[in-house]
Structure formats: C-alpha cells, structure tokens
Amino acid sequence: MTPSTADYPDDMSIEDFEELADRAPEGVKLEFLGGRLVVKYGPIDIDDFEELARVAPEGVTLELINGKLRVKPVPDGDHGEIYMWLMRQCMQHRPELALYPEQGLAIKTYRGGRARADGCLAPVGYFAGHGEWADPSGVLMAVEVTSHDSDTHRRDRVEKRDGYAAAGIPVYLLVDRDRDALTVFTDPEDGTYHQQASYPFGATVPLPGPVDITLDTEKLKDYAH
Structure with a gap:
C-alpha cells in the first residue's frame, strides 16, 4: 500500500x-x-x-x-496576538460565549476526522465533559489563523474549511495573513459552505447569526507584513 x-x-x-x-x-x-x-x-x-x-x-x-x-504548525507571536484580539472582541460583544483555543473536534469528513481549530466559539461551559475530541454540534464558529508556510492554501482554505462545513459549524472565520484579509464562510450544507465574503484588514466585518458579532479589524493592520 x-x-x-x-x-x-x-x-x-x-x-x-x-x-x-x-x-x-x-x-x-x-x-x-x-x-x-x-x-x-x-x-x-x-x-x-x-x-x-x-x-x-x-x-x-x-x-x-x-x-x-x-x-499542526507551531504558532508564532503574531498568530497569538491575532487570536487574543479576536477573543477580546468576542467577549465584549457576546459575554455568554467563549472562544476556546486549540479545542479538539470530531469532524465528519471522509474516513472521519479529528481537527484542532485555532479557536471554537461556543456557549460558556459547552465543552465540559466532552473529552479531548468534542462533538462540534454546539460550536457556533470555527476560527483558523494562517501560518506562513507553503501549504496554508490546502490546509486552511480547503481541507479545514470543508471539514468544518461537513461538521455543520455555522460560521468559519479565516484570518488570512498572506492576503491581509478575513474570509467569512457561512451556510454549510452537504459538506460545503455555500456563502463566503472577504474583507481587507481594517474593514468592519459582520459575522452573521448565530454568531451576531461585528468585528472592527483596524488592529489587524499591525500584524500585516
């Protein structure tokens, strides 16, 4: 084989x-x-x-x-700062939710799958009792922040996108440091997100329901290289 x-x-x-x-x-x-x-x-x-x-x-x-x-690539300092920026915005707008870092998810892809999202937005306490690889049905949004490596496209823009869609996660937010942009994927059905919208760093980014958060991304310009 x-x-x-x-x-x-x-x-x-x-x-x-x-x-x-x-x-x-x-x-x-x-x-x-x-x-x-x-x-x-x-x-x-x-x-x-x-x-x-x-x-x-x-x-x-x-x-x-x-x-x-x-x-999974080891994150650099800017990666961590972007995650913390997003976590603060989520806490400010939706204090009943938490952005959990590096949470393991059991995703229903071909042959099954296990992914660790950079961030999972879910109700506070949702992951209690789930174990290492949690059921993603209560996750409102998955987040990935790209790393500067040659296969970011395949990993974050294709494979994980499709995995989160297959799991039925309503929103996938990709913070794309190679393109200085955020892409919001929504409307998952049959393993595909049917809607997507991209915004440059600095734009106002609406995250639709069930997330219902509007991001001020001006700070992300500090991490554009």
Whole structure:
C-alpha cells in the first residue's frame, strides 16, 4: 500500500519523531521522509490516531483530516496576538460565549476526522465533559489563523474549511495573513459552505447569526507584513 503522508513539511524535529514513533500504537509504523511524517501501510484509523495524538511529545499537535495525518504548525507571536484580539472582541460583544483555543473536534469528513481549530466559539461551559475530541454540534464558529508556510492554501482554505462545513459549524472565520484579509464562510450544507465574503484588514466585518458579532479589524493592520 502507498504510505499515508502529510502533504506539507511537518513542524517536527527528528527527536520528536523518534519519540512519537516509539510510542505509536501496535501496528502503526511511522517514518520521517524528507521532513514529512509518514504512516507506513496507511491510512491510520480513528482509534489509532487518537492514541497517537494522546502520546505525542509536548509541542507536537496532530490532526487527522480526510484520512491524512497532519502536524499542526507551531504558532508564532503574531498568530497569538491575532487570536487574543479576536477573543477580546468576542467577549465584549457576546459575554455568554467563549472562544476556546486549540479545542479538539470530531469532524465528519471522509474516513472521519479529528481537527484542532485555532479557536471554537461556543456557549460558556459547552465543552465540559466532552473529552479531548468534542462533538462540534454546539460550536457556533470555527476560527483558523494562517501560518506562513507553503501549504496554508490546502490546509486552511480547503481541507479545514470543508471539514468544518461537513461538521455543520455555522460560521468559519479565516484570518488570512498572506492576503491581509478575513474570509467569512457561512451556510454549510452537504459538506460545503455555500456563502463566503472577504474583507481587507481594517474593514468592519459582520459575522452573521448565530454568531451576531461585528468585528472592527483596524488592529489587524499591525500584524500585516
């Protein structure tokens, strides 16, 4: 069988790979080829993925998107500042909601999936008792902030977009640092968002129901490079 590989260089050191490979569930064989994490004799199933994600070394965050194992990029300082900016705006406008960082979601993609959104907007207390990979049915909005790597397009603009649509998350907000723009995806049906609108940094951005927040994005110009 063809190895299951990540389609972009993984944010992982050889030392972390060796530790991960040593901890992998029985029957899951990992390789590290050309800077990419490979599941030999893949694809990996959901149960094995969850065990692998649980034992991953500190700082290594794994996702399973469309049956493919991914290593989530480590965020830089601007990424963190953008997240905190958005969290403050959400708290100001909707104090009954919280923007949860790095929450694991069980998404219904091809072969099943597990994603860690940069942010999940949900009612305060929603994730209590859910475990590591939560049911996304109560999530009002998923958020991703792009990283400056060669496969941002495939990961954030395509694969995660489609995964969140398949999960029925009403709004997907993409903060796109390569394009200095925000894109709001809405109206998920049959695994696709049927509406989208893009706004440049500095614009006033309406997030429709059930989010019902209007963002003042002037501050994002500070993080445009």
